[in-house]
Amino acid sequence: MEAFYEWFRWLYDDTGINLVIFYEQYERERFVDGFLNTLYLSVICVFFSVVIGVVGAWLQGSKLKITRNIVQGYIQFFRNTPPLVQLLFFYFALGTGLERWGLMPVYDAGGWNEPMIGNFGWAVVSLSFFAGAFNVEIFRAGIEAVPTTTKEAAESLGYTRLKSYIYIVFPLAFRVCLPALNNNLVNLVKTTTLAYVIAVPEMMYTVNQIWSDNVNVPEMMTVLFFVYVALVGVLVIAMGRWERHMKIPGYGQ
Amino acid sequence: MIKHLFTAAITAIVALGLVSTAYAGNERFMKVMKRGKVVVGVKADYKPWGFRDTSGKIVGMEADMAQDVADTLGVKLELVAVQSSNRMQFLQQGKIDLMIATMSDRTDRRKVVGIVEPNYYTSGTNVLAKKSAGLAKWTQLKGKPVCGKQGAFYNKQVSKKYGAKIVAFVGNAEAKQALKDGRCVAWVYDDSSIMADLASGDYNDYEMPLMTEDDNPWGLAVPREELDNIWGRFMSGMIYHWHTSGRLIELEKKWGIQATAYVTMMKAKLEIDRKHLK
Numbered sequence: 001m002e003a004f005y006e007w008f009r010w011l012y013d014d015t016g017i018n019l020v021i022f023y024e025q026y027e028r029e030r031f032v033d034g035f036l037n038t039l040y041l042s043v044i045c046v047f048f049s050v051v052i053g054v055v056g057a058w059l060q061g062s063k064l065k066i067t068r069n070i071v072q073g074y075i076q077f078f079r080n081t082p083p084l085v086q087l088l089f090f091y092f093a094l095g096t097g098l099e100r101w102g103l104m105p106v107y108d109a110g111g112w113n114e115p116m117i118g119n120f121g122w123a124v125v126s127l128s129f130f131a132g133a134f135n136v137e138i139f140r141a142g143i144e145a146v147p148t149t150t151k152e153a154a155e156s157l158g159y160t161r162l163k164s165y166i167y168i169v170f171p172l173a174f175r176v177c178l179p180a181l182n183n184n185l186v187n188l189v190k191t192t193t194l195a196y197v198i199a200v201p202e203m204m205y206t207v208n209q210i211w212s213d214n215v216n217v218p219e220m221m222t223v224l225f226f227v228y229v230a231l232v233g234v235l236v237i238a239m240g241r242w243e244r245h246m247k248i249p250g251y252g253q
Numbered sequence: 254m255i256k257h258l259f260t261a262a263i264t265a266i267v268a269l270g271l272v273s274t275a276y277a278g279n280e281r282f283m284k285v286m287k288r289g290k291v292v293v294g295v296k297a298d299y300k301p302w303g304f305r306d307t308s309g310k311i312v313g314m315e316a317d318m319a320q321d322v323a324d325t326l327g328v329k330l331e332l333v334a335v336q337s338s339n340r341m342q343f344l345q346q347g348k349i350d351l352m353i354a355t356m357s358d359r360t361d362r363r364k365v366v367g368i369v370e371p372n373y374y375t376s377g378t379n380v381l382a383k384k385s386a387g388l389a390k391w392t393q394l395k396g397k398p399v400c401g402k403q404g405a406f407y408n409k410q411v412s413k414k415y416g417a418k419i420v421a422f423v424g425n426a427e428a429k430q431a432l433k434d435g436r437c438v439a440w441v442y443d444d445s446s447i448m449a450d451l452a453s454g455d456y457n458d459y460e461m462p463l464m465t466e467d468d469n470p471w472g473l474a475v476p477r478e479e480l481d482n483i484w485g486r487f488m489s490g491m492i493y494h495w496h497t498s499g500r501l502i503e504l505e506k507k508w509g510i511q512a513t514a515y516v517t518m519m520k521a522k523l524e525i526d527r528k529h530l531k
Contacts, residue, residue, distance in 0.1 A: 088427075092430060092434075096434045110397075111382070111383065111439075112398055113434075113436065119420070119436075197423055198422075199431075212405070213406060213408075
């Protein structure tokens with residue numbers, strides 16, 4: 001392993017290509033931390049955004065007008081504002097406001113406040129709801145693609161609205177909307193880079209600091225680029241497999 | 254014939270060159286004296302070094318230094334507001350005769366303008382923190398969140414050396430807001446800028462409690478070609494006198510700036526021992 005690291009030091013000395021994250025332990029740890037934070041943030045946000053999508057799509061079909069309006073309001077709010085603005089708004093305006101009005105518990109950690117939701121928390125909230133808004137619409141498209149006759153058949157068999165959603169409508173809808181969901185989740189993983197504006201130490205933030213300290217902007221840009229290609233690639237492959245795995249012969253093919 | 258012409262041409266070029274260099278070396282200084290006015294570039298947005306008072310006039314520590322220069326020369330003073338991005342160009346283009354604009358003395362800058370020695374001031378890394386946080390030593394920052402600006406070189410040093418958890422934001426405004434919201438125990442930045450914040454009156458519950466680190470000298474500048482001539486030598490003498498007479502310490506007090514170790518050190522170092530005169 002040490003020889004591998006040393007090879008990059010040699011590369012720098014010989015060619016001027018400075019991949020400091022390989023041969024300097026401090027920078028390597030920083031980079032790995034950044035990568036893990038990006039991974040962690042992505043996984044959590046993907047999970048919550050899908051949950052929000054599923055629940056939201058179900059609520060959208062509610063008989064109560066007020067529920068439908070609330071879901072619609074949520075979608076409009078999150079879909080029509082840039083995620084960057086949302087992050088800043090949540091962290092600096094809403095977060096601070098909630099603390100000031102005493103709506104969010106805060107404890108004094110000796111000179112600074114440790115709020116219940118910190119910058120990482122707000123990034124999760126903001127990004128999950130942002131992607132979730134799109135997911136609701138994606139799932140709605142899937143649900144609407146399920147033939148009314150199928151729903152009526154379920155009803156005639158005695159399924160309640162919830163049961164028919166869980167066992168009949170959703171499984172079919174899910175298969176229809178997987179490609180669109182796939183796109184949105186890929187977008188979500190890429191959008192996690194924006195969390196650097198509220199100082200979440202994800203990969204973009206870390207790499208920015210590394211290239212500022214080592215003046216190796218082109219090298220680190222390239223590293224960042226390829227790490228994202230790999231990260232999103234893994235997600236795409238996994239989703240593709242899932243799609244194939246859930247394939248029903250004769251349905252939507 | 255051609256040879257003669259060639260020799261004549263060379264002689265003419267050399268002679269012209271000699272005349273122009275002899276003149277060019279003091280051009281700006283002569284111009285200042287002839288028109289009876291010195292134009293000095295200072296900052297207008299960097300309280301308390303150079304800023305506009307309520308009447309719109311540029312005042313501040315560096316404006317006072319510019320006044321000293323004009324008084325010593327016996328000419329009138331005109332202050333021109335400059336920015337970090339255009340200050341060296343203003344001097345090169347002759348829009349200003351002298352620049353005293355919070356500029357760090359760096360090798361690449363010395364190639365463009367004539368930075369006069371000795372340095373008149375220094376600034377370094379320090380933190381802005383609530384008085385109630387009770388900070389006194391850098392080591393107290395260990396394991397605590399410290400706000401910073403993304404890309405600043407001292408972020409790494411402060412986290413490596415003192416174990417502070419740097420929470421770096423894109424801009425200064427966000428970082429200072431985060432400090433005000435209590436998201437971090439301190440804000441790490443350039444001490445001169447922190448002093449400017451403290452002087453603005455918006456940070457009355459705050460202080461700059463630590464010893465400044467990584468001192469970075471400031472240089473005032475004359476046009477590059479006049480550095481080793483009258484103008485440069487004169488300014489060198491001005492700076493020397495500012496240090497030995499205690500004028501800089503006096504000005505720091507006047508503008509409410511915390512005493513800089515460098516200025517005190519320079520006074521002690523440059524002061525002439527006059528004991529033999531008794």
